[in-house]
Structure formats: structure tokens, C-alpha cells
Amino acid sequence: MIKMKPIAKASNNRSEIKDDYWGKTITEITLDDHLHEDALEGIELFSHLEIIFYFHLVDESKIISGARHPRNDISLPKMGILAQRGKNRPNRLGLTTVKLLKRDGRKLFVEGLDCINGTPILDIKPVMKSFLPKETVREPKWTDEIMKDYWK
Numbered sequence: 204m205i206k207m208k209p210i211a212k213a214s215n216n217r218s219e220i221k222d223d224y225w226g227k228t229i230t231e232i233t234l235d236d237h238l239h240e241d242a243l244e245g246i247e248l249f250s251h252l253e254i255i256f257y258f259h260l261v262d263e264s265k266i267i268s269g270a271r272h273p274r275n276d277i278s279l280p281k282m283g284i285l286a287q288r289g290k291n292r293p294n295r296l297g298l299t300t301v302k303l304l305k306r307d308g309r310k311l312f313v314e315g316l317d318c319i320n321g322t323p324i325l326d327i328k329p330v331m332k333s334f335l336p337k338e339t340v341r342e343p344k345w346t347d348e349i350m351k352d353y354w355k
Contacts, residue, residue, distance in 0.1 A: 209323035210235055210242075211311075213256065217319045220260065220290065222274060225317040226355050230301075232316075232324055234309040247306040251330035254316055257323045258295040267291045279345045297322075300330055317353075 215230040232254070234243060246252070267284040274289075284292055301313040311327070 207325055208235075208237065209257065209325055210238055210327070211324035213316060213318050213320065213322040213324055215316070215318075215320050220319060222349075222353070225353060226315055228314070228316060229304070230313050230316040230318070232311040232313060232327070234311075240309050243306060243309070243311065246311070246327075246329060247303065249303060249329040249331075252301050252303050252311070252313065253328040253330055254297075254299050254301055254313070254318075254324060255326040255328075256297045256299075256316075256318050257325055258290040258292070258297055258318075259321070259323055260319065261290050261295050265291050266293060266295070268293055273345065273349055276349075279349070280343070296325070 211232045211234045213230050213232055215228055217225075217228055234240065267289070270281045270283045271287075271289075272281050273279045273287050290297065297318060299315065299317050301316045304312040304314055306312075
């Protein structure tokens, strides 16, 4: 068994889990009291961050361990849950690259975090070019369709 303690909490104006329009969402991430403020020292030197978070409102009975149609749209091909980025994942983990707007003490203000208000944050990492793929990223055509409004 792996045990984790959230390192921060997300606060924003999104209270419902919806699939689209996350691009302009501004989220305040507040570091938990068990971590020192200096854990964020120098983070403002980076333009983007990777945020790992927990889909805390996904009911355990809704977890998918096999395949499904993305967004439950039967016009799309059936894909394994690990070949999707849906929230009903076995460990309910989310990962998003966000734009860092500013740091204010224990708080980070980010744009484009696709989580709802109150979401537990498990980790924060700076985006570094050296960790980005060197090759062209390949993905199936259906992803264009489901993502067309996601970041608007």
C-alpha cells in the first residue's frame, strides 16, 4: 500500500466536473502547512509547472479498469483507460501542465489546471525542456475531436 499526503489544495471557481473550457481557469494552489514555504523557492523562475492531483470526487464504483469509449461516446473507438486521460482511472490521478502566473508566499496562481475547487494536489514539478519529448508526438485522430473545446 502506498500512502500519500496532499502537499497543497486547489481553489478555483469550478465546482462541477465538466469535460471542456479549462483554458482560462485560474487556480490558486496553497501549500499545506506541513511543508515549509521555501519548498517553493525559485519556482517562479519557471513558466510552466506539472501538477499531479487526485480526482477526489470520483466514486470508487465508477473506476474503469478495462476499456471504454472516450467520454462514453460510442462514435469513438473503444480504448483502454490507460490509453485515455479520463478521470475514472484506477488510481484517480490527474496530471496537467499549467502556466505559472505568479507566486505569493505559500500560494501559486496558475492558468489551465483542469481540476475542481478543493482538489488535493499531490505534487508540483517545474516543466523543463530537457524532459519534453525530442521526437514528434503521435496520437490518434479521435483526440482532436474530444479536445477541440477543452482548453478554450
